[in-house]
Amino acid sequence: MPDRVVSLLASATEILCSLGFEHVLVARSHECDYPETVKRLPAITHPKLKVNVGSAQIDREIKTLLEQGLSIYQVDARQLKELNPTLIITQTQCEVCAVSLKDVEQALCEWVRLKDGEPKIVSLCPNSLADVWADIARVAAALNASERSVVIISRLKARMKTIADQARSLGPKPRVASIEWIDPLMAGGNWMPELIEMAGGVNLFGEAGKHSPWMSWDELKTQDPDIIVIVPCGYDIAKTRQELPALTQKPDWPKLKAVKNNRVYLADGNQYFNRPGPRLAESLEILSEILHPGQFRFGHQNTGWRHL
DSSP: OOOOOEEEEEHHHHHHHHTTTTEEEEEETTTTSGGGGGSOOOOOOSSHHEEEEEEEHHHHHHHHHHHOOOOSEOOOOOHHHHHOOSEEEEEEETTTOOHHHHHHHHHHOOOOOGGGOOOOEEEOSSSSSHHHHHHHHHHHHTTTHHHHHHHHHHHHHHHHHHHHHHHHHSSSEEEEEEHHHHHTTTOOBBHHHHHHHHTTOOEEEETTTTTOOBOHHHHHHHHSEEEEEEETTOOOHHHHHTTTTHHHTTTTGSSSHHTTOOOOEEEEEIIITOOOOOTHHHHHHHHHHHHHHBBBBBBBBBBEEEEE
């Protein structure tokens, strides 16, 4: 039976397309929007919570659902069955970020085909850059195209190494705080510390390979970073700007070094930093432009990032 793939993860969709397999996709998640051409496919998931509200309310609703043992997302089981996929790609990294393995298993509970072991489920779990490369290889292997992943991964690593090698020679290294959620405050974890270090910065919050940690306003004040990069998960720059009063209206906000020196930046966390796929290379380019203006120019300013 020809490959019929359902991708329930935005980064997995990007991985599939980078490997040259967009033509086998038959459905996507509601968050899969890149490349633009995948929007022609039916979206078979939707969030159970309101998304056009403030970050504080979203946080409360997510915590309520998780405390009740409920999923954040719903998979259309009827449509999934009708599509009859041979492969479903999902994730176990974060129940908040995207449709999880549990969501898929629930949707399949009344539709199980044991013959030929289909549908096959590949669940990605990226916690670091090395995991992202492994996931690209895992997706390629599921489609019997491992040699394609070798080429893609090599190209991405080479692009990023070139930036890291150049950034290493620059100094001094700015102290950087990355903010992954505004209200309440959360720092960037997972691969974000690695990207900051590769871009020639000193990461102040979060550990490479570990989930993004909550942080307090007092911790941010105490560290007083040279640069603040605000990249909320799932938010573009316009939405991030709407949420900024939760930070900028704090009495001590103007006293921060990064604020006084005009080194606070908004970046597109939805399209770049929070998608563990091929465009982490562009994410590194964005960080290098932010940390070392004048030294790096990749053309991402005003699209991938902006000054506050």
